[in-house]
Amino acid sequence: MKKLIFGCGYLGSRVADAWLAKGEQVLAVTRSSARAKELAGxxxxxxxxxxxxxLDLSDANGVNTVLFAVGLDRSSGKKIRDVYVDGLRNALxxxxxxxxxxxxxxSTGVYAxxxxxWVDEDSPCKPQREGGRACLAAEELLRSHAIRGRSIILRLAGIYGSGRLPKLQDVIAGxxxxxxxxxxxxxxxxxxxVxxxxxxxxxxxPPERLLVSDGRPVLRGEFYDELARLSQARVPRFVTSQDSPTTRPRASTDKRISNKRMRERLGITLKYPSYREGLSALVTPS
Structure with a gap:
């Protein structure tokens, strides 16, 4: 079968690898000629x-599955809505x-x-951040398109894994x-x-949307305490400067994401059912 990926980044490239391992033909859209060579390799x-x-998608004739996992490349100079909403419209x-x-x-950033x-698929969405608003606008566009009956929206919680452990180096450095x-x-x-x-x-x-999370919310302090323990680093200190561009949005939302419907509809058994299993598989002492 033939698959097409928009956004062959952290998640998209892993899905591509899974499809390739199953013998599927995988195509991916990229802006970069250098990235195109890497993908071809x-x-x-x-x-x-x-x-x-x-876009010229003539090579995509015969594709049966499309994954739209586009993120914002901040070096591109483009606005997030142009990428998430107009980009989706062009693809559709x-x-x-x-x-x-x-x-x-x-993204679960559509919730505020x-x-x-606890938040589930039916909870109200009133995103406060630009990224969440762009995601919600893109979802609304998809729901109004003729493909809606063949589509599914996956609202992902914070994704982590190999090469993606935010603030790991800060924790190690104290x-x-x-x-x-x-x-x-x-x-x-x-x-x-994946x-x-x-x-x-x-x-x-498929349902219209599903939340994708391990269903085990953890307080930020507990998460980074465990990260420090596994790294054999000092227990981290937290500062909450109200003028910080990172503190303000994180302090303004606080929710717990349910994965009940995901487990019921997708029937998957999580390899890493909580952050503890995930971190222990990723972190070695420094």
Missing amino acids: RGIQPIVGDITKS DRLPDSVTRFIYIS QTDGE KPIDSPANGYLNLIHADDA SAVLSAEQLTD
């Missing part, structure tokens, strides 16, 4: 193009009729609950963490996120 057929502009306008499943990677309450210690982190290991994508692809009657 991995067995992925590159399509060079900018999703914020007109040029999809071949052969597509039977469109998987859109969104502040009191630590630097203070510029975030509140008592806010909840909602996480999903990259391997489990499993969720592959399972969503196989659904015969």
Whole structure:
């Protein structure tokens, strides 16, 4: 079968590897000629193009599954809404009729609950940050498109894994963490996120959206204490400067993401059911 990826980055490249391992043909859209060569070297057929502009997807004829996992390249100078919303519109306008499943990677950033309450797929969305607003606008665009019955929105919690452990070097170096210690982190290991994508692809009657999380929210202080313990570093200090560009948005939201519906609909068993299993597999003493 033939697969197409928009956004072959941290998650997309791992899904591509999983498809390749199953003998699937994988295509990926990229703006960069250098990145195109890298993808080709991995067995992925590159399509060079900018999703914020007109795209030539003639090579994608016959594609049955599309993964849209686009992130913002801040060095591109583009606005996040142009990439997330207009980029999605350009992709949808040029999809071949052969597509039977469109998987859109969104974010739990569409929620803005502040009191630590549990959030599920039916909870109200009132995003406060630009990224969350762009994701929600893209979701609304997808729901209004003719492909909606063949699509599924996966709202991912914070994804972590090999090469992606935020603030690990700060913890090892003993630097203070510029975030509140008592806010909840909602996480999903990259391997489990890939499993969720592959399972969503196989659904015969997909729900409109699913939350993808390990379902084990952890207080930020506990997470970084464990990271420090595994790294044999000092217990981290937390600072919460109200003028910090990172503290403000993190202090303004506090929620716990439920994965009940994900487990029911996708039927997957998480390889890393909480941050403890995930961190212990990733971190070696410094």
